[in-house]
């Protein structure tokens with residue numbers, strides 16, 4: 001099948017490469033010509049495991065092509081996916097400019113029937129808006145062909161985007177149009193083993209809301225566990241044991257129960273804010289989600305609080321090795337990353353920071369810039385050199401390669417502030433290092 005994809009970001013590029021691997025003829029367009037030029041030369045604009053190889057083999061096989069020419073992308077596909085960014089501001093207002101721009105372009109350039117699919121996460125009613133923009137453009141030039149608009153939200157996780165595209169838990173198709181449903185069912189066939197279970201067809205508005213509800217549920221689980229972590233600190237329980245204890249219950253399941261330094265990333269916070277606003281517009285306050293957000297905002301400050309406690313308020317002049325900047329391992333995405341909050345607070349308090357991330361250094365530098373007291377370090381061990389203490393914000397597996405003995409040797413006042421509960425407290429302490437985790441059974445004042 002011929003497929004056009006608008007947006008070569010974390011989702012668009014991963015999806016494009018997987019569709020090409022599955023035998024579709026994919027043309028992937030982006031509004032950023034530099035990104036497209038780079039991709040044509042094999043330069044990856046983002047870090048995602050397995051993606052570079054997959055893109056290279058798609059290009060070599062001729063099944064994956066890139067273009068900055070929107071007209072070419074409007075003409076190529078039988079199915080056209082809108083996978084552009086939909087940022088939300090602090091009030092949860094979603095910026096649909098890019099989605100609408102693609103809809104208008106398709107309306108201007110398309111000369112035959114088409115199925116347009118909204119994959120970007122966007123408020124309920126966006127597909128109808130896309131349809132009306134498209135229809136307006138088509139009728140303005142007297143075009144009569146059929147253009148259907150469906151919704152197909154994406155649930156992949158950064159860091160395992162390729163795996164998630166190849167093996168989706170489920171594919172949600174929002175459409176009442178048998179032609180659209182049939183086309184999308186065929187397109188996804190290579191990724192679906194059990195259609196009865198994995199293929200969910202519903203109306204467009206429900207599909208749009210499903211995406212927000214999924215992210216809101218995931219955010220809720222994390223904030224819930226962060227709240228339980230606070231209880232654990234006060235009652236002398238270990239949240240890691242509690243997590244295993246409740247995760248083994250089939251009604252609850254083990255996923256997304258990690259207490260930590262707060263959730264980040266391009267989706268959870270943005271989508272929770274957008275959903276809250278969507279409901280408020282209809283006069284309905286989402287009380288659970290307001291609490292989820294508030295808990296997360298507070299949690300992003302937790303490591304700094306622990307350090308303030310450890311240093312009895314005297315953080316100025318201390319040097320902190322900061323391991324992990326990306327919002328999660330295996331990505332270079334810095335959007336809404338908890339590391340940004342810790343870094344800003346440390347610098348504002350007069351501390352020095354020696355920061356390292358295996359993949360997100362360039363993106364972090366672009367956001368934070370060069371600052372007094374901040375040193376970017378090429379490796380995790382380099383960040384330890386001359387530091388007083390270590391803060392770990394992202395659980396990159398590579399950090400395990402630096403043993404506790406080395407950490408104890410390098411730190412001047414050995415202490416680990418473990419924002420992801422990566423370490424075993426007893427082992428850390430046996431190595432002569434003070435340990436602070438999240439909800440690990442010790443009462444640490446807030």
Ligand SMILES: NC(=O)c1ccc[n+]([C@@H]2O[C@H](COP(=O)([O-])OP(=O)(O)OC[C@H]3O[C@@H](n4cnc5c(N)ncnc54)[C@H](O)[C@@H]3O)[C@@H](O)[C@H]2O)c1
Nearest residue numbers: 007008009010011030031032084085086098120121154158
């Ligand atoms: N990142 C995730 O983990 C994830 C998961 C599920 C859903 N989503 C949703 O998918 C959408 C895309 O997210 P992302 O993380 O891939 O975003 P991104 O910012 O990584 O990529 C978006 C790309 O779209 C391009 N673009 C903007 N306007 C365009 C236009 N008119 N024509 C062609 N390209 C255009 C941008 O240049 C950019 O390269 C968002 O709505 C997001 O909420 C993201």
